Amino acid sequence: MPDATPPAALGDWPIEVFEDHGREVLALIGEYFRNIETTPVMATIPPGDLMALLDGPPPEAAVPFETLLADTREKIIPHLTHWNHPAFYAYFAISGSMPGILAETLTAAFNVNMMVWKSSPAAAALSSVVLRWIAELLGYPADADAVFASGASLASFYALCAAREALGLNVREEGVMGRDLPRLRLYISDQTHSSLEKAAIALGLGLNNVVKVPSDARYRMDPMALDAAIRADLTAGYRPLAVCATVGTTSTASVDPIGPISEICRAHGIWLHIDGAYGGFWGLVPEIMEQIGDLSVGDSLVVNPHKALYTQVEVSCLYCKRPGALAATFSLVPEYLRTPPGEHIVNYMDYSLQLGHSFRALKLWWVLRSFGVAGIRARLADALALTRGLESRIDASHDFERLSTSPFGLVCFRAFPRDLRAAYADAPPPLRAAILAYLARLNGEILDRINTSGTAFLSHTVLREGYTLRVSIGNIRTEARHVDALWTALQAAAADIDAALAPEGVRPPVA
Ligand code: PLP
Secondary structure (H helix, E strand, O other): OOOOOOHHHHOOOOHHHHHHHHHHHHHHHHHHHHHHHHOOOOOOOOHHHHHHHHOOOOOOOOOOHHHHHHHHHHHHHHHOOOOOOOOEOOOOOOOOOHHHHHHHHHHHHHOOOOOOHHHOHHHHHHHHHHHHHHHHHHOOOOOOEEEEEOOHHHHHHHHHHHHHHHOOOOHHHHOOOOOOOOOEEEEEEOOOOHHHHHHHHHHOOOHHHEEEEOEOOOOOEOHHHHHHHHHHHHHOOOEEEEEEEEEOOOOOOOEOOHHHHHHHHHHHOOEEEEEEOOOHHHHHOHHHHHHHOOHHHOOEEEEOHHHHOOOOOOOEEEEEOOOOHHHHHHOOOOHHHOOOOOOOOOOHHHHOOOOOOOOHHHHHHHHHHHHHHHHHHHHHHHHHHHHHHHHHHHHHOOOEEEOOOOOOOEEEEEEOOHHHHHHHHHOOHHHHHHHHHHHHHHHHHHHHHHHHHOOOEOEEEEEOOEEEEEEEOOOOOOOHHHHHHHHHHHHHHHHHHHHHHOOOOOOOOOO
16 A cells, blocks of 8 residues: 655655745844843743743654744743843853854754764864864964864863873773772862863762862962972872863963963973863953963863854863873774874874764854954953953942952952941951851842843852852953943842841941
8 A cells, every 4th residue: 555644744854945944043043133132131930830831742743843933932042041142141151153153054964973084074174274273373282182072071081081091000901990000189279160070080080189279369279389289299109190270260260370380290290281161262362361371381271162262062172282192092993983094184083082073163163264363352352341341340339349350251249338348347257257148148139139130140159258249251242331231230239139138237227
């Protein structure tokens, strides 16, 4: 009996239908960006309501395109937290630019899998070119081994795997079990991103062998304390694995002094990994590069184009200037992937745990060429000017105080009403503690008020002084008027909430 199923039920769309639908998807993207400013930045729908909206049985029958598009418009877009919003200031504000969107579309269309050179030659070649461009722009050796990763967490893990192999312990062949191995130590600062500790967990080092070197008053690793920790460990019989210095720490975007740290590493023969996930690309602005220092001192370096290079998540670049160290760690070629070597040929599967890679280089190629390095530099400089402007306002205010300094687009601060500030200066310890507890509550409520209003989205951290608001300026659509509105909203929220809380016991009663 002939099959009466109409062809459409087999799924997928003919090219002509795809082109029609594509125009509608592009129109929806245009509508999304046109409306972004009036859309609440943070989604506030309760998780249960959101699950009820989206959950259900898998669709047995094909869902028409019109329904997919409408559901995306009505059920997805309103319940996202919008990283594209000009008033997104949380975590590290990022932007996937317009050229990146179209390049991602092409990447999805080509759908090549970069395992070995011959499985996607142009993708492999372009990866080599773009990775080299970025190395050159950052002042890292252009001939260093390099590979893309999904993010800095995995890239740092790969770097530490290579550092361990470079110790000559032959962990690759012999493993770590039942052997008389030295206890390895990883040195980070008390500000380093948690991904380094996760790497220590995955490497089998154990969290107790991660040494958190204290940071100075500006949250930068203290090189003297690092040197002392290494010396004490050597005396106690430990073996240093690596030091991780950060350019742009997660809480305060501080910059560890990579010059002095690298000298200590060189003196002790220790691998230096630099986590420039956030801060690395700000160095494209020349005066910022001067403050960062020479990134080429790192045996390995990670930078995240998806943080500060206007490129869509997920794309991270890992560099390693120790020739062959990544391949010595990760290259393992089964018969079906064996290909003859040749000039220019790079098989990216040899440099990390990942066999298949998506074509991440294409979006970077589009972004770098569409903006030009000059355009990227100008954008970054613009964000820095907005950031310095907000800092000046905070510094000039009697009701706010700044709690850290970063060369990048991040401000850490808190509301500190002027009468409490005056009282704090001469207060005895119990009153100081009460004032600090009150400030934590006040600033927590300011954060909630602003975030639930939908007009801006901030995040927080806890610094030595206590609870701290963070404003990260890096979204490509953020303009001076947005920062003006944020500053007005912060001042109003601080005044309102302080008046409403009217704390007893931390300030003198109003006469
Ligand atoms: N390193 C730093 C300094 C970070 O701030 C972050 C995340 O914000 C990471 C590493 C982890 O990055 P990813 O999310 O790309 O793994």
